[in-house]
Amino acid sequence: MGTLASSLVETLRASRGRRGPLLGDARTTAWRVVNAEADGVPDVTADVFGDVYVISLYRDFTPDEEETLLDAAVAAWAPRSLYLKRRPREARVLANVAKESLAPEAPARGEAVESFTALENGLTFLIRPAQGLSVGLYLDMRDTRAWLLSQARGLTVLNLFSYTCAFGVVAMAGGAKRALNLDASRRVLEWGEENARLNGQTVDRYDYVAGDVFDWLKRLAKKGESFDIVISDPPSFSTTRSGRFSAARDYARLAEAAARVVSPGGQLVACCNHAGLAARRFEAMVLEGVSQAGRQGKSLGSLAPSALDFPPPPGQEPALKVHRVQVR
Structure with a gap:
């Protein structure tokens, strides 16, 4: 060598x-x-x-x-x-x-491995390493999931852009009354149902909803439904029925729609993994969206990926931003 x-x-x-x-x-x-x-x-x-x-x-x-x-x-x-x-x-x-x-x-x-399970804070998740660019679990969210695990008891949780429903699994493991998972893909929601079962959780198909997140937020608001914690972790770029979404450009619009279904005094946990969007600007966009929803937002601080395995580049902030806002 x-x-x-x-x-x-x-x-x-x-x-x-x-x-x-x-x-x-x-x-x-x-x-x-x-x-x-x-x-x-x-x-x-x-x-x-x-x-x-x-x-x-x-x-x-x-x-x-x-x-x-x-x-x-x-x-x-x-x-x-x-x-x-x-x-x-x-x-x-x-x-x-x-x-x-x-x-x-x-x-x-090495050998081909179609699927296997991995552990995070004692919970089990199904990993499929050959499934595409994403293998089932976004590891930079580990500390945010640990926070939710400690906060969820007795609460209702809405998990937007849920992917394989890791936040939903964690919420139920933490004692949440309900966790509703929304994602555009039925396939990843079924993967999320598998994750729930792996952790001994009962699966209610009404809590695994496929469709456009913006459409569903409108429906939930119209029905007067609300949640104690709303987690919003969109892709940086996507195409939805309501048009093209860019987190750096459109996050305030998403925060506005999400804020409408946060219970009074509840929390919006806004996440963004766009490296080009500064944390301070992101926080301002989230608060702007909450205000546009006719609600008052109070910043409760930020969560971040673990510095142990996600150290930021020298002189730069982490790409992942997680900002918590109390919505009144």
């Missing part, structure tokens, strides 16, 4: 070593092992789910660069399986036409 490759192996080993407390936590087996330039590997992230690793590339790597990285990862971590996701800037556009090149179904190294 050449000097450059040997250096990369050591960098990857050291990055894993810096996650010390997570390495010995039997209740959490899913976490980020490399967070790009913050861990000395620009344009690369790696997530670990037990003994399966998922590496994501954020620029176009040459075949030789990919091979060097994969070989170094095997040498550093000895994974059971290693899956590769290619996420160039245009991945959002190409996702439907070049899925196999962006997210190969076959592992880059």
Whole structure:
């Protein structure tokens, strides 16, 4: 192995070593092992789910660069399986036409694993590493889910853009009276139902609703339904029945619609993973939306991804922003 490759192996080993407390936590087996330039590997992230690793590339790597990285990862971590996701800037556009090149179904190294379970704070989640660019659980939300677990007892929770319903699972595990999950995709909602069952929870199909989030927020408001905690974690960009959504441009509109279904004194937990949107600007957009709904909003502070496995790049704030607002 050449000097450059040997250096990369050591960098990857050291990055894993810096996650010390997570390495010995039997209740959490899913976490980020490399967070790009913050861990000395620009344009690369790696997530670990037990003994399966998922590496994501954020620029176009040459075949030789990919091979060097994969070989170094095997040498550093000895994974059971290693899956590769290619996420160039245009991945959002190409996702439907070049899925196999962006997210190969076959592992880059090791054995093929169709599905398995991982733990987060003692809860079980189904991971499908070959399913596409997203494998079932967004790990930067771990600390926000832990917050919800501690807050949910006796409350009602609305989980917008629910994906595989991790927030819904956590809410019910924390003793929530109800968790309603909304997402455009029936497929991921069914995945969410599997997650609920894995944690011994009863599944009510009325709480797994497929459709346009903006449409459903209007319906819920019209029916006078409200929730103690509303969690809004939209994709940075999406196309809905009501038009194209860009978090950096349209979050105030989303916050307005969500605020209309927050119970008086309840909380809107607004999330955004758009790196180009500054935290202060995001907070202002959320409060602006609450005001446009005719409600008063009081900032309760922000939650952030764990600095242990999601250290921000030097001199930058984390891409993920989670802002809590009490709505009156």
